[in-house]
Amino acid sequence: xxxxxxxxxxxxxxxxxxxxxxxxxxxxxxxxxxxxxxxxxxxxxxxxxxxxxxxxxxxxxxxxxxxxxxxxxxxxxxxxxxxxxxxxxxxxxxxxxxxxxxxxxxxxxxxxxxxxxxxxxxxxxxxxxxxxxxxxxxxxxxxxxxxxxxxxxxxxxxxxxxxxxxxxxxxxxxxxxxxxxxxxxxxxxxxxxxxxxxxxxxxxxxxxxxxxxxxxxxxxxxxxxxxxxxxxxxxxxxxxxxxxxxxxxxxxxxxxxxxxxxxxxxxxxxxxxxxxxxxxxxxxxxxxxxxxxxxxxxxxxxxxxxxxxxxxxxxxxxxxxxxxxxxxxxxxxxxxxxxxxxxxxxxxxxxxxxxxxxxxxxxxxxxxxxxxxxxxxxxxxxxxxxxxxxxxxxxxxxxxxxxxxxxxxxxxxxxxxxxxxxxxxxxxxxxxxxxxxxxxxxxxxxxxxxxxxxxxxxxxxxxxxxxx
Numbered sequence: 178x179x180x181x182x183x184x185x186x187x188x189x190x191x192x193x194x195x196x197x198x199x200x201x202x203x204x205x206x207x208x209x210x211x212x213x214x215x216x217x218x219x220x221x222x223x224x225x226x227x228x229x230x231x232x233x234x235x236x237x238x239x240x241x242x243x244x245x246x247x248x249x250x251x252x253x254x255x256x257x258x259x260x261x262x263x264x265x266x267x268x269x270x271x272x273x274x275x276x277x278x279x280x281x282x283x284x285x286x287x288x289x290x291x292x293x294x295x296x297x298x299x300x301x302x303x304x305x306x307x308x309x310x311x312x313x314x315x316x317x318x319x320x321x322x323x324x325x326x327x328x329x330x331x332x333x334x335x336x337x338x339x340x341x342x343x344x345x346x347x348x349x350x351x352x353x354x355x356x357x358x359x360x361x362x363x364x365x366x367x368x369x370x371x372x373x374x375x376x377x378x379x380x381x382x383x384x385x386x387x388x389x390x391x392x393x394x395x396x397x398x399x400x401x402x403x404x405x406x407x408x409x410x411x412x413x414x415x416x417x418x419x420x421x422x423x424x425x426x427x428x429x430x431x432x433x434x435x436x437x438x439x440x441x442x443x444x445x446x447x448x449x450x451x452x453x454x455x456x457x458x459x460x461x462x463x464x465x466x467x468x469x470x471x472x473x474x475x476x477x478x479x480x481x482x483x484x485x486x487x488x489x490x491x492x493x494x495x496x497x498x499x500x501x502x503x504x505x506x507x508x509x510x511x512x513x514x515x516x517x518x519x520x521x522x523x524x525x526x527x528x529x530x531x532x533x534x535x536x537x538x539x540x541x542x543x544x545x546x547x548x549x550x551x552x553x554x555x556x557x558x559x560x561x562x563x564x565x566x567x568x569x570x571x572x573x574x575x576x577x578x579x580x581x582x583x584x585x586x587x588x589x590x591x592x593x594x595x596x597x598x599x600x601x602x603x604x605x606x607x608x609x610x611x612x613x614x615x616x617x618x619x620x621x622x623x624x625x626x627x628x629x630x631x632x633x634x635x636x637x638x639x640x641x642x643x644x645x
Contacts, residue, residue, distance in 0.1 A: 179307075179314040180293075182208045184514060186321040187299040187308065187460070189213065190224020192491030192503030193323030194283050199511035200321075201290040208317075209292055210299030210310050215280070220296045222283040223276075224325050226500040229345040232279055234368050236272040237348060238531050241375040245533075253570060263376060265353060272348070298459060305465040305484045319486045319514050322467075322474060323507065324460060326453040326492035331360060334421035340428050340446060341421070344369070347448045353377045358430055358444035362389060362412060364530050365450035367405070371532045374409055381411040381442055383432060385451075388414060392528070394542040394591040396557075396577060401536055401593055404573060421447065455493045470495075480510050488514075502526050525608045527601045534573045535597035539605050540589030543579060552582035556614065556637030558630050560594045562645045565625040571595040576634035578614050585613035585638070596627055603631055614638040 186197040189211030197209040213221040213228060221228050247258050287294050295310040301320075302308065308315040328343035330336060338346035347369040353376045359366045362384035374380040389412065390398040406412065415435030422429050428447040434440050455472045466484045468475040474489040476482055482489055488510045491503030502523070509519035530536040546553050559575040560566040574594030580587050590604035607617055617635035622628045633642040 179316045180208075182206050182293070182315055182317040184208070184319045184321060184511070185210065185299070185308045185315050185317040186323055188224065188323035188325055188491070188493075189220075189222040189283070189294075190323060190325045190491065190503065191226050191500040192325070192507045193224070193321070194222060194286070194507075195504045196321050196323060196490060196507030196511050197292045198286055198290050199508045200514060201292045203511060203515040203517075205511070205515060207292050208295060208315055209287065210295045210297065210308065210315075212296070212298040214296070215277075219280075220284065220294070221276075221280050222287075222294075223279050225344075227279045227283070228276055229348055231500055233272045233276055233348045234344070234365075234372070235531055236275045237268065237372045238368060238533075240268045240271060241372045242533055245375040250570065263353070265351070265376070269349065269351075300459055301461040301465045301467075305467070305487050317486075319488065321507075321510055322460070322462070322482075322487065322489040322493060323491045323503070324456045324493050326498055327456045328449070329452045329454045331418065331421065331449045331451060334418075334423075334447070334449060336449070337423070340423045342446060342448045344448075344450065347450075350446060354445035355379065356444040357381070358383065358428065358442055358447040359450060360384075360418065360430070360447065361450035361452070362386075362414070363450060363452070366448065367410075367530055367532050369448050369450065370410055371405075371408075379411075380409070381413070381444070383416040383418070383430070383442070384412065384414045385416055385418075386414060387435065390536075392542075393536065393538060394577065394589070395544055397536060397538065397591045397593050400574060401532075401534075404534065404593075405532070423447075453492065453498055457493065479513060480506055496523060497526060497528070499526060499528070522609065525605050527605050529598045529601065531598060534571070534594045536593050537597035537601035538589065538591040539601055540587065540608055541579060542589060542591070546579060546588060551588070553579050553588060554582050554585075554614075554638050555579050556634050556639070556642070558634035558637055558642055558645060560627070560630055562633075563625075563627060563630045565627050565629070566595060568625065569595065576600070576630045578617075578634045578638050580614040580638045585615055586611055587614055587617070590631075590634075594627075594630070600627060600631055603628065 183205035184200045184207045186193045186209045201207040297311040336343045357378040357380045359370045359382040370380045389402045417433040420431040430442040490506035492498045505521045512519040527539040556578045561572040566572045577591045579589040614635040622632045636642045
């Protein structure tokens, strides 16, 4: 006999589990279906983000940063370390412990909010309001598709997760590669390259685009490229990969450089991070009338598909493939199903790269404003002039504000430096309320704090920064 629900969410990643929890909070009888499992067959809720993405990568980034600090920077603080050793197995063990805590936390939240969980693959049955879960059928009034994305493979270089690695394999390397290659200088490539470079790998990153971090503000990208190069990351741009071949012990990459010269890179491991593709395999979506657009599920501005009662959110639809964007869509869709009005502002979705220094931004870049013909003013403040940055020993980078010339409304904020991921939240709040740079400049910030760099950069828009 089929079970009846108000909402069935297919996918238990950040978009899906948040949608399920919010729907249940609103009094809707809700189920979530997810097939991901741990090595021992237990549920692994949280999707790519929790299991092989955001969370484990940040765990390894933090561990590798501690290792680098102990080896190169503690002495500056009067802390001497003798016989420093890397215990990679313990580092990986810690990462796995953090993943499990997150998995368990989501299961607890499902129980707390009375979300029914089905640990199997979910797919559409004979109609869009029928979801098949193993040998059972769930009848529902609404379906939310949140099946996420998969790493995009490089043609001719299939992932084996031993020598040719996706983000999954890159987070589980058993020993530090002497030479590591990375194809793709995006967020995943930079973060994983940073982890293994800190732990001792000779890292080379190959990028097809002609410039570094094309989505970021140009001044931030230029500064980041200089810093990462000084740190030891080798990067080439305008690269065209011609062949990737793996032997029993290493990988050879043949490519044409920007000057069209032929080059060969031999590495112990190769991480391929050239983007992600929507995951709809086995969903049976098209059979029930759901349209796909270049692999993505086609939706309107409110995440409705063309099929009444069927919604789609997160990586499987248009927009940035970011966990927090998917979460916001999940909340909004649950509230719309419950008859409420909800809104997601894509203009204030922050971007973060958790390298060292961190990079974060929200809103427009300077090159975008120029291309759009928008008159603006900019203000910039370096962390080298910030007392708190000096005290913690990290004065790399700066904060940059962009504001409309006529009204002073904040159009974009770009940060490279310590704790940029935390500082950007102030800019998101200000932009959400259509605040001005003067608003930030007039707010009292604690002293000494990194937040003062935000205040001074905002004041610099009007050429009245106080500490430079």
